[in-house]
Amino acid sequence: MIKTLKAEGGIKMGEMLKVKNLHVSVEGRKVLEDINFSMDYGEIAVLFGPNGAGKTTFIMTLMGFPKYKIEKGKIIFKGVDVTHMDVSERAKLGMGLSFQRPPVVRGVSLRKLLKIVGNGKTDEEILQYAEKLNLTNHLDRDVNDGFSGGEVKRAELLQLLMQKPELVFIDEPESGVDLENIVLIGEMTNQLLGRGQRIKDPKKSAIIITHTGYILDYINADKGYILLNGKLQCRGNPRDILSEIKKNGYRRCFTCQ
Amino acid sequence: MPVSKKYIKDIQDRAKKAIDKPALYGEDIDLKQFQKHIERGKIESLELLPELAKEAALMAGVDVEEKERSGSYVQMDHSVVYKKLSKLYEGKVELMSTNEAVETYDWLEDYFWRIVQPDTDKYTAQVALNPTHGYFIRILPGQKLDYPLQTCLMIAEGYISQNVHNIVIVEEGAELHIITGCTLSKSDAVGIHLGISEFYVKKGGKLFFTMIHNWAENFYVRPRTAVMVEEDGVYVNNYALLKPVKSIQSSPVVYLKGDRASARFNTVIYGLKDSYIDLGSKIVFEGKETKGESLARTIADHKSVIYSRGDLIAKTQDYCMGRLDCRGIIFSNDASIYAIPQLISYGADRADLSHEASIGPISEEQVEYLMSRGMTKDEATSLITSGFLNLDIPFLPEIIDKHIKEVIQITSKESL
Secondary structure, X not given: OEEEOOOOOOOOOOEEEEEEEEEEEEOOEEEEEEEEEEEEXXXXXXXXXXXXXXXXXXXXXXXXOOOEEEEEEEEEEOOEEOXXXXXXXXXXXXXXXXXXXXXXXXXXXXXXXXXXXXXXOOHHHHHHHHHHOOOHHHOOOEEOOOOOHHHHHHHHHHHHHHHOOOEEEEEOOOOOOOHHHHHXXXXXXXXXXXXXXXXXXXXXXXXXXXXXXXHHXXXXXXXXXXXXXXXXXXXXXXXXXXXXXXXXOOHHHHHOO | XXXXXXXXXXXXXXXXXXXXXXXXXXOOOOHHHXXXXXXXXXXXXXXXXXXXXXXXXXXXXXXXXXXXXXXXXXXXXXXXXXXXEOHHHEOOEEEEEHHHHHHHOHHHHHOOOOOOOOOOOHHHHHHHHOOOOOEEEEEOOOOEOOOOEEEEEEEOOOOEEEEEEEEEEEOOXXXXXXXXXXXXXXOOOOEEEEEEEEEEEOOOOEEEXXXXXXXXXXXXXXXXXXXEEOOOOEEEEEEEEOOOOOEEEEOXXXXXXXXXXXXXXXXXXXXXXXXXXXXXXXXXXXXXXXXXXXXXEEEEOOOOEEEEEEEEEEOXXXXXXXXXXXXXXXXXXXXXXXXXXXXXXXXXOOEXXXXXXXXXXXXXXXXXXXXXXXXXXXXHHHHHHHHHHOOOOOOOOHHHHHHHHHHHHHHHHHHO
């Protein structure tokens, strides 16, 4: 069932993130308009939408990157108003982001970065996670230097597994990744979100941007949203939304008010 | 048998003609102000160095415990105060003062003032006329030591000119690591360090030379270095300057004489306070299939001025390959960097020479990326800066690595 989204008010129990009346511009251009959004602890939301709709802008704004300017509105995370906090403060509070195209950091090995991010993780623990993600040969290479599409995604996941955020933003986990790696990325994302076979941490949440929806075969998403022209348009079962998009594209969304 | 008197006289005659000759680059220094001569007594162990001297030695990468060193040579002002070679390596390597070597070996004529000329400028002339030691190291054919040899050229008093002449000979198929620290234990001293270095790497030999400079605000430095590499020989030069200096000017030159000889420079420069730094590297490709690379990372802070030069000069008609990679970051509006790469081909129609030079800020994108992992802006900037300066210099003592990080932390905070 896909519903038209209405503005929500008030803060309820179990709510991890609340976005109220959010307006965002990038380099002077309005990108997001009047976004109202909320999610509970332990919820996984999937964000659909055509290219240029504002999906990446939405998660980059939530994470606090200064290029994404909040013109109006509020972001409440775990009951704290983070609207004016910088990226680092939000990360410390429990947000984390998997970049679609992360920069290369020359002279800094992946191992060194993991140690800093892991803050107290032993070399063995780092190695264990790196083994699971087939990245042991990358530990002594400069961060992201010459990494393939799949290696970038796995290295991002590895960093997040060290960082242990409570709310994770994942930008197109399947882009540039072959099928074999999608399975691995799916499994490890579940582990990151505490949905692995052994570990259960029902408090972790995620917002995942996807174009193809392949990742939904591996991750049990709770809700789906469509972002169109900078506005959140619909909410519903992510699989229903995906099959609607596959059948009709986003045409019907434009007429759905 | 000593080097012949005639040869020495000839060198000195040539030097006398250049005694007032300014160098091509850098401020012209009046050497007459540095007239003091100071002799020091010998010490039994590096642990017995006076506290300030010990600290200065540490900051220049000297391992005073000598745990991971095959031997040590320490000179303070105008005296050799300590010289020790592990018994394990006796008969494999020779270590003595160059003055002593000149008195011992007549064949030294083939190496002494052969690739650095005494009449190059007033600084080479000064060393030729008033030499005050320097080290002579020769590793015998096919030999290899387990640990580096360390040398330390220290100045502990003002108004002196330390005129050292270093000679290193790596015989055929031998391999040697040298860590040398040039350092000042009296931080307000006005003075000058002049260093002539002539290194010879013979067929199939390898020389890894790491130099750490630890100077201060009132101190001048004018090293003159040349290296000759024969067939299949390898020369690697690591250099770090992370402390202020009044002015330093140097441009070591490597002649890749033999076929398939190779050279690499890794240079890390942090310009602080009013430092005037003019440092370069020159690689001359003479043999066929020779290869050379020069990497420099410079940061200019405060009111420092840095000239970062790099010259690749191809003279062979066969294939050779050279690459320059010179990057800079400016941390202060009062600092300047001149990156001057130069490629020269003398009819070398098969030479492949290239350069990449850049001066740019620390990338905001990288800072934000690391901040999203929970680092503060300061922490992210420090990590990126230390990565920028990280050229993976082998055998770099931990204390130097730590010191680099400390300098970065302090200065990158200031620059934000």
